[in-house]
Amino acid sequence: MSRQSLTKAHNKITELSWEPTFATPATRFGTDYTFEKAPKKDPLKQIMRSYFPMEEEKDNRVFGAMDGAIRGNMFRQVQQRWLEWQKLFLSIIPFPEISAARAMPMAIDAVPNPEIHNGLAVQMIDEVRHSTIQMNLKKLYMNNYIDPAGFDITEKAFANNYAGTIGRQFGEGFITGDAITAANIYLTVVAETAFTNTLFVAMPDEAAANGDYLLPTVFHSVQSDESRHISNGYSILLMALADERNRPLLERDLRYAWWNNHCVVDAAIGTFIEYGTKDRRKDRESYAEMWRRWIYDDYYRSYLLPLEKYGLVIPHDLVEEAWNRITNKFYVHRVAQFFATGWPVNYWRIDGMTDADFEWFEDKYPGWYSQFGKWWEAYNRLRYPGRNKPIAFEEVGYEYPHRCWTCMVPCLIREDLVVDKVDGQWRTYCSETCAWTDKVAFRPEYEGRETPNMGRLTGQREWETLHHDRDLADIVADLGYVRDDGKTLIPQPHLDLDDPKKLWTLDDIRGIRFASPNVTLNQMSDQEREEWAAAYRANPNVTVA
Amino acid sequence: MTSSAKTRSFPKVEFTDSEAGALEFPSSKSRAYNYFKPAKLRATVYEDVTVDVQPDPERHLSQGWIYGFADGPGGYPQEWTAAKSSNWHAFLDPNEEWEQTIYRNNSAVVRQVSLCLENAKRAGAYGNWNTAWQKFIARNLGAWMHAENGMALHVFTSIQRSGPTNMINTAVAVNAAHKMRFAQDLALFNLDLSESLDTFDGSVHKEVWASAEEWQPTRKVVEELTAVGDWAELLFGTNVVFEQLVGQLFRSELVMQISATNGDYITPTIVGTGEHDYSRDLGYTRALFRLLTRDERFGGTNRELFGQWLAKWVPPCLEAAYALQPIWSQPAEKARTFADSLAATKEKFTQLLEEIGLDTPKELDK
Numbered sequence: 051m052s053r054q055s056l057t058k059a060h061n062k063i064t065e066l067s068w069e070p071t072f073a074t075p076a077t078r079f080g081t082d083y084t085f086e087k088a089p090k091k092d093p094l095k096q097i098m099r100s101y102f103p104m105e106e107e108k109d110n111r112v113f114g115a116m117d118g119a120i121r122g123n124m125f126r127q128v129q130q131r132w133l134e135w136q137k138l139f140l141s142i143i144p145f146p147e148i149s150a151a152r153a154m155p156m157a158i159d160a161v162p163n164p165e166i167h168n169g170l171a172v173q174m175i176d177e178v179r180h181s182t183i184q185m186n187l188k189k190l191y192m193n194n195y196i197d198p199a200g201f202d203i204t205e206k207a208f209a210n211n212y213a214g215t216i217g218r219q220f221g222e223g224f225i226t227g228d229a230i231t232a233a234n235i236y237l238t239v240v241a242e243t244a245f246t247n248t249l250f251v252a253m254p255d256e257a258a259a260n261g262d263y264l265l266p267t268v269f270h271s272v273q274s275d276e277s278r279h280i281s282n283g284y285s286i287l288l289m290a291l292a293d294e295r296n297r298p299l300l301e302r303d304l305r306y307a308w309w310n311n312h313c314v315v316d317a318a319i320g321t322f323i324e325y326g327t328k329d330r331r332k333d334r335e336s337y338a339e340m341w342r343r344w345i346y347d348d349y350y351r352s353y354l355l356p357l358e359k360y361g362l363v364i365p366h367d368l369v370e371e372a373w374n375r376i377t378n379k380f381y382v383h384r385v386a387q388f389f390a391t392g393w394p395v396n397y398w399r400i401d402g403m404t405d406a407d408f409e410w411f412e413d414k415y416p417g418w419y420s421q422f423g424k425w426w427e428a429y430n431r432l433r434y435p436g437r438n439k440p441i442a443f444e445e446v447g448y449e450y451p452h453r454c455w456t457c458m459v460p461c462l463i464r465e466d467l468v469v470d471k472v473d474g475q476w477r478t479y480c481s482e483t484c485a486w487t488d489k490v491a492f493r494p495e496y497e498g499r500e501t502p503n504m505g506r507l508t509g510q511r512e513w514e515t516l517h518h519d520r521d522l523a524d525i526v527a528d529l530g531y532v533r534d535d536g537k538t539l540i541p542q543p544h545l546d547l548d549d550p551k552k553l554w555t556l557d558d559i560r561g562i563r564f565a566s567p568n569v570t571l572n573q574m575s576d577q578e579r580e581e582w583a584a585a586y587r588a589n590p591n592v593t594v595a
Numbered sequence: 596m597t598s599s600a601k602t603r604s605f606p607k608v609e610f611t612d613s614e615a616g617a618l619e620f621p622s623s624k625s626r627a628y629n630y631f632k633p634a635k636l637r638a639t640v641y642e643d644v645t646v647d648v649q650p651d652p653e654r655h656l657s658q659g660w661i662y663g664f665a666d667g668p669g670g671y672p673q674e675w676t677a678a679k680s681s682n683w684h685a686f687l688d689p690n691e692e693w694e695q696t697i698y699r700n701n702s703a704v705v706r707q708v709s710l711c712l713e714n715a716k717r718a719g720a721y722g723n724w725n726t727a728w729q730k731f732i733a734r735n736l737g738a739w740m741h742a743e744n745g746m747a748l749h750v751f752t753s754i755q756r757s758g759p760t761n762m763i764n765t766a767v768a769v770n771a772a773h774k775m776r777f778a779q780d781l782a783l784f785n786l787d788l789s790e791s792l793d794t795f796d797g798s799v800h801k802e803v804w805a806s807a808e809e810w811q812p813t814r815k816v817v818e819e820l821t822a823v824g825d826w827a828e829l830l831f832g833t834n835v836v837f838e839q840l841v842g843q844l845f846r847s848e849l850v851m852q853i854s855a856t857n858g859d860y861i862t863p864t865i866v867g868t869g870e871h872d873y874s875r876d877l878g879y880t881r882a883l884f885r886l887l888t889r890d891e892r893f894g895g896t897n898r899e900l901f902g903q904w905l906a907k908w909v910p911p912c913l914e915a916a917y918a919l920q921p922i923w924s925q926p927a928e929k930a931r932t933f934a935d936s937l938a939a940t941k942e943k944f945t946q947l948l949e950e951i952g953l954d955t956p957k958e959l960d961k
Binding site: 538 | 606607610611612613614617618621622623624625627629640643645646647648649650654656659661662664665668669670693695697698699701706708709740741744745749752753755756761764765768769772775776778779782785786798800801814815818821822823
């Protein structure tokens with residue numbers, strides 16, 4: 051279709067909408083934003099006649115590659131270290147995708163611009179595509195990879211696991227609360243525009259380096275839809291900026307969305323990339339380097355900063371602090387260590403780090419070994435059952451962390467711990483911004499202004515509390531993280547499948563009591579709590595020998 | 596002097612022998628998603644990629660929804676409809692829609708429509724259209740495309756946020772895609788006709804939809820449907836009542852029946868795709884509401900509820916149908932009477948209600 055024909059066709063399609071006079075569409079999802087003064091922006095010229103064949107062609111390439119991978123025995127050269135982490139990643143990601151589809155009518159409800167509704171509805175179909183194509187990729191892994199355990203319980207495990215919960219907010223944040231906060235700022239302006247770069251571009255790169263070329267095939271195909279979604283988000287953002295009353299809300303939401311995405315996505319993807327790879331070439335980019343390129347330069351400098359010309363206050367401090375946490379405060383490494391500490395309640399196996407890994411980490415993140423080296427050596431020493439308990443229950447100088455009430459990643463940068471009594475309960479937060487998110491942002495009033503549509507933090511947010519004071523073996527059995535012999539655990543702190551004696555069973559973890567740090571915290575006196583918090587912040591949590 | 600070649604750096608291929616079957620150990624043969632019970636012995640791809648992707652506190656979700664609305668829980672509360680089910684997850688889309696089916700099926704339609712339009716232009720097919728038929732298409736098919744677009748964006752796109760399971764919401768999302776494509780196909784057909792025929796009024800559809808007397812009750816029902824907050828009522832009112840009494844009446848019992856006798860073989864090809872979509876979409880709708888009327892615990896209250904919805908939506912849809920009666924007289928060749936079309940429509944509607952397990956509402960005879 052020529053450009054002229056395309057313009058004509060698009061103009062014709064815009065004639066389909068009309069101003070209702072008998073009744074207006076129900077507003078199911080409210081927003082505190084106003085769009086009365088908004089100019090009508092028409093971002094996405096999408097015609098279904100070209101959309102469907104284009105996506106079909108993309109699909110054909112994906113499914114052709116899948117056939118090729120099986121015929122070419124791709125799994126002969128896939129690194130297990132890598133594919134084990136996919137059990138976690140691919141259990142999480144289809145939910146945010148489908149949530150993005152479900153978020154589109156919220157944006158349609160909130161934005162009175164028929165011209166953008168078409169683009170949002172197309173995005174809805176894209177997101178159904180992404181969710182189901184990712185579920186199908188996982189099925190292929192389950193069918194062809196040496197160890198299907200963990201893939202086979204995927205969506206159940208996602209729904210009852212401590213790490214799944216961290217990932218779940220990436221999707222739940224899209225579909226609840228203020229429609230613009232959720233479906234525009236959190237989902238499109240921050241998650242899709244910034245963080246899909248590391249999710250769908252940087253991570254596939256690492257997959258390929260580990261013998262897995264299906265993940266890049268599927269996720270690059272997914273990413274090729276994202277640019278259209280980014281333009282949807284940008285159009286709504288510009289419309290919102292037209293009204294001065296939206297400015298404080300936009301600034302609030304940019305702070306929340308940026309920080310929550312950083313806490314959650316960097317924790318997960320950073321771990322997958324840095325600890326899931328066997329590729330330790332020194333000239334391979336570290337996650338920090340990828341982040342600098344994809345998020346700091348591409349998103350922050352090229353997308354966020356130009357918004358300042360509209361008078362919007364950009365959260366420079368939080369961008370810099372995220373960078374500081376990734377580089378100087380070892381955020382990703384502390385998360386990976388925490389995931390590995392918690393291996394008995396995972397549904398994937400975690401490979402220990404070797405001398406080659408140590409050398410690479412030290413090169414990329416100077417000071418890494420003195421902080422983490424001895425702990426990973428202890429992890430390897432304690433990897434088989436029989437003579438010891440799982441590392442979390444052995445004395446290796448590692449104090450189990452408290453959970454951040456907001457982002458649910460634990461308070462791993464210990465000096466940044468915030469403790470406060472909120473809604474009648476003592477809560478811990480990983481950072482001042484996560485404390486602000488709970489105490490200030492997700493409330494019915496913001497800076498003296500009523501925000502009745504803002505969402506709420508709900509649910510049993512502290513996973514450990516759900517299982518407090520129970521036997522570890524009972525917890526794991528109830529979660530369903532047991533293999534089909536009824537006793538061998540799905541998770542293992544190593545990759546050795548060749549000897550049954552190396553595999554942990556329920557018997558090996560029976561008799562260990564599991565405790566919630568938050569329950570203990572709420573039982574402390576004021577003085578005990580203050581002393582405890584000071585000690586928590588002061589403890590470098592380093593394994594010495 | 597030659598510069599030294601840059602050393603290329605690339606990851607090393609390593610044979611890891613990580614193929615299925617390389618070793619035997621517990622769960623080494625566990626190669627099926629095991630957290631749901633498939634409808635048959637072996638799960639279909641559709642079930643594998645759809646079931647439980649949207650978590651549910653009643654199924655596995657141990658910590659509940661972690662983000663909520665200001666005035667209620669997050670996620671997908673079952674209270675968002677008055678209809679009740681003892682197991683919403685029992686619904687499976689009979690069309691088994693997922694990514695591949697969406698693009699394969701719709702691309703096939705795109706190819707069919709595109710070929711048809713190309714051939715029509717090549718053959719000068721529109722040249723045979725008399726003035727009355729041109730006017731009929733410009734006004735009436737033109738008006739109808741607004742209804743299709745309204746349903747796409749404000750009925751089906753909207754519903755797919757609210758259903759309590761992923762299987763329901765995904766089926767409805769595909770319904771939205773069908774409607775959007777079909778509405779656009781009609782609009783682009785209108786554009787083609789404007790460019791091919793000097794006498795075709797390609798813009799009159801806006802005025803007809805906005806103010807022509809015969810179309811106002813139809814527009815009124817579409818707008819009133821979009822104002823419904825209960826997602827199941829919205830789906831019922833649209834796919835069970837409006838689409839039967841107005842959509843099918845216009846598309847199937849009028850346009851499809853009379854186009855050929857008016858020298859038009861193009862319109863039925865395009866409108867037929869919309870009919871085909873509706874047939875598929877009615878399949879999942881029928882399955883869903885049949886599940887609800889047959890529910891052991893809530894079947895009775897659901898039937899009563901759907902009876903109320905019929906009483907609410909049948910009268911305005913019938914009013915819309917009767918208001919359209921004059922357009923049956925507009926073509927030069929009047930191959931079918933309004934009475935015949937309406938009778939056939941009512942018969943199909945009655946049959947659908949029977950399949951769902953509902954009585955024919957008394958309002959249908961008024």
